Amino acid sequence: MKKILLLLFIALTPLSSLAQQESCCKASSQENPVLKSIMTRTSIRKYEPRAISPDTIETLLRAGMAAPTAINKQPWHFVAVTNREKLEKMGGRAAGAPLAILVCGDMNIARKGHGFDYWVQDCSAATENILLAAHAMGLGAVWTGGYPGNRYKLYQELLSLPEHIVPLNAIAIGYPAENPEPKNKWDTQKITFIKSAD
Ligand SMILES: Cc1cc2nc3c(=O)[nH]c(=O)nc-3n(C[C@H](O)[C@H](O)[C@H](O)COP(=O)(O)O)c2cc1C
Numbered sequence: 001m002k003k004i005l006l007l008l009f010i011a012l013t014p015l016s017s018l019a020q021q022e023s024c025c026k027a028s029s030q031e032n033p034v035l036k037s038i039m040t041r042t043s044i045r046k047y048e049p050r051a052i053s054p055d056t057i058e059t060l061l062r063a064g065m066a067a068p069t070a071i072n073k074q075p076w077h078f079v080a081v082t083n084r085e086k087l088e089k090m091g092g093r094a095a096g097a098p099l100a101i102l103v104c105g106d107m108n109i110a111r112k113g114h115g116f117d118y119w120v121q122d123c124s125a126a127t128e129n130i131l132l133a134a135h136a137m138g139l140g141a142v143w144t145g146g147y148p149g150n151r152y153k154l155y156q157e158l159l160s161l162p163e164h165i166v167p168l169n170a171i172a173i174g175y176p177a178e179n180p181e182p183k184n185k186w187d188t189q190k191i192t193f194i195k196s197a198d
Helices: 002-012 015-031 033-040 054-065 084-090 092-096 116-136 151-158
Strands: 076-081 099-106 140-145 165-174
Touching (some): 015 033, 054 099, 054 116, 076 116, 076 165, 084 092, 084 151, 092 165, 116 140, 151 165
Antiparallel strands (some): 076 099, 099 165, 140 165
16 A cells, blocks of 8 residues: 555645746755866866866865765775876876876775674775765766776786785876766665655
8 A cells, every 4th residue: 555655645645846846946056166066077088188286185085084984994005106107007098187086995894893894885885985976076086996907916016915905996187178968867766755645
């Protein structure tokens, strides 16, 4: 019965209320710098060769470590690569970037106590923080895959990382040499509201 009611609700909910919300949030996201940064971030895959200052790199790393993390375990480790030869050997988007930050799970920390499986979520939250911080500072960045798959092993070997440091991804970062439009992913079909009865 509950399922039937839920399906009826989904079918009958007028889209006008969602449309209203869209216009509300579009406007506010232009005024609020955090929302503006979230709404206008998009993956940047081409970069100017210009180097990124150590201060800026530290700000990106601080943004990563400010992420939420299950039971405050912080099972992450960040590897910041500016060495041109290593970046080129990493391949993919890193090859054309002045900086790659690998967001890694530290298995020695992840395995301690409860909540081993949360390391991917914790590192993903840190990754999104870095992407948003990069965009907010006028940089462009893209998340590129590491773990699972085989790329993380290549990174471990190339950068002489110990086995317990597992690169979840490599974020290629640089001053943008392209200006793509952010993708509009807003889709009311992907939302279910469970409201109290009016
Ligand atoms: C887990 C994950 C892996 C990704 N791997 C790659 C990748 O290997 N190469 C790449 O160019 N982009 C990669 N991306 C970026 C996505 O392609 C991109 O986020 C998606 O197309 C949406 O575009 P947007 O970031 O501009 O909103 C990855 C994103 C995620 C979340």
